Amino acid sequence: MKIVIDNKDGNVWDVSNVVKDIRYSTSRIGKASSLEFTLVDSGIYQDKKFNYQNGDIVQFTDGTNKVFMGYIFRFEMGLNGEAKVLAYDQLRYLNANHTYVLTNVTATQIIQRIAKDFGLKTGKLADTKYKIPNFLQDNQTLMDMICWALDTTLIKYSSNFVFYDDFGQLTLENITQMRYGFVIGEGSLMTDFTYSKSIDEDTYNHIVLYRDNEKSGKRETFKIEDSSRIKKWGKLQLYQSVDEDMTKAQINDLLTRLITAKNRETRKMKIEAIGDLRLRAGMYVNIQVARFGINKFFLVDECMHSISGAQHTMTLDLRMV
Incomplete structure (x- = not known):
């Protein structure tokens, strides 16, 4: 594991040997990824030039994979000299409120417009294709706007996309392209699980849509x-x-689309497992529990x-779709 801090002034510090208690979190919808860690009072702290401030760049890699790039918040x-550091990726800047009035735009185009207006870097952005006739968002967070556009696309086209930051680049990917390559289950990474079925959240068997007719x-x-x-x-x-x-x-x-999507039990599973940094929110994962x-x-x-030290675990909140 490697963590470096870039002061944006030409100084880049490898703090890997003085870091403990790393927590890396990702969410499928509406939240920035975060990296939390503790800097211990030894080693690099002896260099008088070493410093870190809010806004400094943090990069986290595992030797093979680029895991996280963000900014100290x-x-x-x-x-005791120890410091706890919290960093978020670019999605954190989408918490800002703004107003947009656009017509005939796709969710992809909305992301591109917001990124340009707010100086954010983009990478691969899948084409969501569906053009939203009227995109009217007044004093809403940028993240809520993007989530609304993606939800609207899902309802209209049954196409589900995951929006995330891929090591410093805003990325939009069709969910069908995001599959974890290994099974998690008994004898394969999993150490514990809970499984639930519910009609208490996002389940509907009677749907009413309405519109106001201005003429009548x-x-x-x-x-x-x-x-x-x-x-x-x-009911x-x-x-x-x-x-x-x-x-x-x-x-x-x-x-028809809504009753198909909503008229079912919500099935959720929580998994405790041996960690693999290739797995993040937004991915499909095959869960097998034979008994x-x-x-x-x-x-x-x-x-x-x-x-923590040589121990790496992960907790997954899962939803069956």
């Missing part, structure tokens, strides 16, 4: 439901608006790597 220290002054509603699931679970209703310019055929198609009949692909919602 917080550090704290005490009398009336509200039009469109419905779809699964009566068998209502009988089993009770779980989703109620939301649609664009005025959508045709009835488009609204009915949207109803419980589990052999399915799950989507990694959250991934936390913890490294």
Whole structure:
């Protein structure tokens, strides 16, 4: 493992030998990746030139893979001389609020526009293709705007994308291209797990879409439901608006897509495993637990790597899709 701090003034410090308690976290939706570590009072601290400040660049590699590149956002220290450092990748700058009024733009184009306006570096950005007719976002965070655009694309085109920072470059990738190459399960990395099925979160069997007709002054509603699931679970209703310019055929198609996506139990799994830094949030991973009949692909919602000395573990919050 290697961690370096770049002061942006020509000084680059390899602090790998004086670092302990590393935590590297990634999230699939709406959050920057973070790197936390403790600098111990020895070695490089004896060099009077050594310094670090908020905004300094931090790079984390494992010898083969480029894992994390970000910027120091917080550090704290005490009398024992040790300092705790927290760094975030570029996505942290998307917490800023702004206003955009755009028409006929794809989620990819929205990301490109925001990156240009806010001086962020981009890498590979997959073409999401679907053009959003009206992108009206007033005083919203940049991250919420991008997530809204990607959610809209998912509903319209059933195409799911993962937005993340790939070692200093904003990246957008189709989720089908992000598969972890190994099985996790009994006898393969896993040390513990919990598995749950729920209808308490994002499950709907009765969907109502509405739009306000300015000419008639009336509200039009469109419905779809699964009566068998209502009988089993009770009525779980989703109620939301649609664009005025959508045709009835488009609204009915949207109803079908929503009932297909939402009318099911949410299945989640939490895994404790031996760490592998190639695994991050947004990836598909094959989970196999033979005694419980589990052999399915799950989507990694959250991934936390913890490294202490020679011990490297990871905690995965997974969702079946």
